[in-house]
Amino acid sequence: MKLLSERVPAPPVRSIGSLKAFIQRLQMAHGRKLVIALPYLWLVLLFMLPFLIVFRISLSELALAVPPYTDLISWADGKLDIALNFANYLLLTEDPLYIDAYLKSLQIAAVSTLCCLVIGYPLAWAVAHSKSSTRNILLLLVILPSWTSFLIRVYAWMGILSNNGVLNNVLMWLGVIDHPLVILRTDLAVYIGIVYSYLPFMVLPIYTALTRLDYSLVEAALDLGAKPIKTFFSVIVPLTRGGIIAGSMLVFIPAVGEFVIPELLGGPDSIMIGRVLWQEFFNNRDWPVASAVATVMLLLLIIPIIWFHKHQNKEMGGQG
Structure with missing residues (x-):
């Protein structure tokens, strides 16, 4: 031992x-x-x-x-085979359905983004220049609809825009129209739904840019004799351009691939790329074509993202 x-x-x-x-x-x-x-x-x-x-x-x-x-x-049999099929991408260029869907999506997204900018900038201005006691309440009102289910909000617009909906009943009661307006199942309803749903994403970046604005430059322009309109477009808009571009990206990019709004509010002519994706994936069960559609859509959306980053880098370089 x-x-x-x-x-x-x-x-x-x-x-x-x-x-x-x-x-x-x-x-x-x-x-x-x-x-x-x-x-x-x-x-x-x-x-x-x-x-x-x-x-x-x-x-x-x-x-x-x-x-x-x-x-x-x-x-x-001891052989490694790699089979690449590019016919799905070739189909996208040959079938006018896909080309029309891409163009329609870009058109609706661009017009909706412009409408959000026209409506959202005054809203952001009003919130930024409100009293400090009411500013948080106004911001809450801007964000509050986002706390509700997206699907419920779209269904609510179906009830508002239908032939027997609230809008037509109010207009007929006021004597503005004699017959119900056909708004539901049209492109106009799609525009209304997208603008309503994505408006907060435009307001908040512009509001942030307005709160950081150096208003001494605005006062200097007014003191030098510039008119308010010229001051707005020559001084305020360039200084808040970063917020405008950020808000536009936050609206445009998801609007291109939107599915729920054109499906529920749009008609047969409102063929956006999101609806085509859904049909190819779930109705036709053609996953390769649907994946090709999604890949091309993502590549198209990378272009504005790259442009946005280049603009941001230029602004940061100019500030430095």
């Missing part, structure tokens, strides 16, 4: 304190990089990976299987 002094000592166990010290050293050495890496990791997990999955499906072929598309890569 070995003596106690001859026994092999157990390996030292790393204490919890040394692990904490290692983490602290890591944070001190790479803390900035770790903080910057977190948003990129979030984008990779929630944007890039889903986009790559959709892009992979768009290059496959329709198949009677679950899921209803073929694999791009197959291994058989």
